Amino acid sequence: MLAALRSLxxxxxxxxxxxxxxxxxxxxxxxxxxxxLEGFLRPDLPWRVVSVAVxxxxxxxxxxxxxxxxxxxxxxxxxxxxxxxxxxGPPSEMYTMAYQLILPYALFRWxxxxxxxxxxxxxxxxxxxxxVTGRTAGADAIGAFTFLSATVALGGAFRYRSRARSRELxxxxxxxxxxxxxxxxxxxxxxxxxxxxxxxxxxATAESRPEAxxxxxxxxxxxxxxxxxxxxxxxxxxxxxxxxxxVDLAPGRRIADIGRLAGRSRSGPAVDVEISGDLGGLPPSxxxxxxxxxxxxxxxxxxxxxxxxxxxxxxxxxxTSVRLRVSDDGDGGLVRPAASPGYGIIGMIERAHLLRGxxxxxxGPDRGWTVSAVLPRTxxxx
Numbered sequence: 200m201l202a203a204l205r206s207l208x209x210x211x212x213x214x215x216x217x218x219x220x221x222x223x224x225x226x227x228x229x230x231x232x233x234x235x236l237e238g239f240l241r242p243d244l245p246w247r248v249v250s251v252a253v254x255x256x257x258x259x260x261x262x263x264x265x266x267x268x269x270x271x272x273x274x275x276x277x278x279x280x281x282x283x284x285x286x287x288g289p290p291s292e293m294y295t296m297a298y299q300l301i302l303p304y305a306l307f308r309w310x311x312x313x314x315x316x317x318x319x320x321x322x323x324x325x326x327x328x329x330x331v332t333g334r335t336a337g338a339d340a341i342g343a344f345t346f347l348s349a350t351v352a353l354g355g356a357f358r359y360r361s362r363a364r365s366r367e368l369x370x371x372x373x374x375x376x377x378x379x380x381x382x383x384x385x386x387x388x389x390x391x392x393x394x395x396x397x398x399x400x401x402x403a404t405a406e407s408r409p410e411a412x413x414x415x416x417x418x419x420x421x422x423x424x425x426x427x428x429x430x431x432x433x434x435x436x437x438x439x440x441x442x443x444x445x446v447d448l449a450p451g452r453r454i455a456d457i458g459r460l461a462g463r464s465r466s467g468p469a470v471d472v473e474i475s476g477d478l479g480g481l482p483p484s485x486x487x488x489x490x491x492x493x494x495x496x497x498x499x500x501x502x503x504x505x506x507x508x509x510x511x512x513x514x515x516x517x518x519t520s521v522r523l524r525v526s527d528d529g530d531g532g533l534v535r536p537a538a539s540p541g542y543g544i545i546g547m548i549e550r551a552h553l554l555r556g557x558x559x560x561x562x563g564p565d566r567g568w569t570v571s572a573v574l575p576r577t578x579x580x581x
Contacts, residue, residue, distance in 0.1 A: 206312075207312045207316070208312050208313055208316060209312060209313070210311055210312030210313075210315075211311055211312075212309065212310060212311045212314075213308070213309055213358060213361065213362070216265040216266055216309045217265060219262060223261065223262050224262070226261060226298075227258050227259060227261060227262065230254075230258045230261075230295060230298055231255050231258050233295050234251055234254040234255050234258070234293060234295040235251060235255065237251075237254075237293055237294060237295050238250065238251035238254075238293070241293075244292065244293065245292070246286055249282060249286060250292075250293050251293070253278060253279065253282055254293050254295050254296055256278075257274070257275050257278060257279075257296075257299075258298065260274055260275060260302075261298065261301060261302075264301060264302055264305035264306075264309075265305055265308075265309045266309075268302070268305045268306040268308075268309050268310040268314060268318065269306065269310055269314040269317060269318050271302055271305070271306075272302055272303070272306055272318040272321060272322065273318075273321060275299055275302055276321055276322060276325045279296075279299075279325075280325050280328070280329070300346060300347075300350050301350075303318070303319075303322060303347055303350045303351050303354065304350045304351070304353055304354040305354065306318045306319075306351075306354065307350075307351050307354030307355045307358060308354040308355075308357050308358050309358075319351065322347060326340065326343055326344065326347070368545055371545050371546050371549070374546070394418075394419045394423060398415065398419060401414075401415030401416060401419075452486070452487050452490035452491070452494075453483075453486045453487070453490065454474060454478055454481070454486045454489050454490060454514060454521075455474070455478075456490055457472055457474065457489070457490055457493045457494075457512060457514060458472050458474070460472060460493065460494065460497050460512065461512075467501040467502075467507075468500065468501065468504065468507040468508050468509050468510050468527060468528075468529070469508065469509050469510070470497055470501075470510045470512065471509065471510070471511050471512065472512045472514075473511075473512070473513050473514070474514045474515075475513075475514070475515050475516075476514075476515045476516030476517060476521075477516050477517070477518070478514075478516050478521075480576075481516070481521065481576060482576075482577070484554065485521060485554060485574050485575075485576065488550055488551070488554055488556075488574060489514060489521055489523055489572070489574060491547075491550060492523055492525075492547050492550065492551065492558065492570070492572050493512055493514070493523055493525060495543050495546070495547055496512075496523075496525035496547070496560075496570040497510055497512060497525060498543075499543055499544075499568075499570075500525065500527040500529070500568065503568075504527040504528075504529030504530070504567065504568060505529050505530045506529050506530050507527040507528055507529030507530075507567065508528060509527065509528050510525065510526070510527045511524075511525070511526050511527070512524075512525050513525075516576075518576070519575065519576060520556075520573050520574060520575050520576060521573070521574050521575075521576065522571070522572070522573050523570075523571070523572040523573075523574075524569065524570070524571050524572075525569070525570045526563055526567055526568070526569040526570075527563075527567040527568055528566060528567045529566070529567050529568065530566065530567075544560045544570075547560070547570070547572070548560075551572050551573075551574060554574050554575070555574075555575055555577075556572060556573050556574035556575060557572065557573050558570070558571070558572040558573075559571050559572075
């Protein structure tokens with residue numbers, strides 16, 4: 200029990216709280232005139248000027264509710280608790296003050312465990328003192344505690360959901376790194392195997408055909424240079440390999456293998472593949488990445504593109520980069536929400552990023568869904 204409480208107390212803040220957006224000043228701009236208007240329209244409002252001043256003065260604290268949640272809680276509850284003591288009147292009964300329910304939510308959504316515990320204690324003590332001193336009736340206190348508990352629970356739920364999704368995204372990126380590293384590992388193993396075969400052939404023919412041995416050495420030198428380049432990329436990925444899995448010494452997929460995706464499935468759209476440009480001399484890691492991106496994109500289109508009849512795969516290459524574009528003619532609005540990419544898309548973006556490239560996915564200009572990727576010909580992983 201103590202370990203659990205200590206863990207909650209030491210809970211850090213969620214990383215990267217969102218900055219201001221246009222919604223925050225807009226919310227302030229709506230609440231301020233709303234409080235003033237309520238003060239004019241409610242003849243039964245006690246201490247009208249003071250109540251309106253408090254409501255209007257505390258509205259700007261909403262702008263710092265994500266970055267300074269505990270400070271905002273302290274300011275608001277201190278002001279709303281001290282004003283009735285100084286005036287000798289009841290607490291503010293303005294409906295506009297309901298915006299304060301956002302503050303407990305923000306505290307448990309964006310605050311650290313220590314801040315949440317301190318803020319909760321402040322809120323409970325403030326509410327209890329209000330009941331003990333008679334400023335708040337019993338029924339009103341029960342309602343206040345109910346709403347407070349609901350907002351606190353909601354903030355904690357969204358915090359847990361965000362953290363769980365963050366862990367899932369990290370896992371997807373880790374798996375994509377591992378898959379890319381496996382592709383690089385297979386490529387390096389293929390080069391080393393070719394070097395071993397050439398060395399054996401050179402040794403076998405060294406006495407009878409010295410020129411064959413020299414040619415074998417040249418091939419070994421070229422293969423070694425390519426293997427070193429791929430090994431450097433492998434080290435940058437920092438893959439932690441699983442040694443209990445067998446290693447396939449065959450080379451990975453190539454861009455030419457994308458042609459196998461063409462055709463029509465039994466119930467899905469037709470897949471049209473077009474490959475153009477100078478594809479010679481591409482690193483195997485780039486070729487394997489382009490194939491994986493195309494394969495994932497086509498799979499997503501076949502599975503999720505509603506009413507799609509055609510999927511186009513276009514691969515072009517120039518002196519500096521390789522470009523992939525996969526598009527379908529389905530209902531793009533129903534394929535996948537652009538603001539919440541799926542794990543397959545996140546994996547594709549991560550794979551392109553590891554090779555210093557880019558990958559974007561979203562609705563097409565007219566209809567359907569489009570995936571676009573650009574990878575540099577060097578393909579050096581970061």
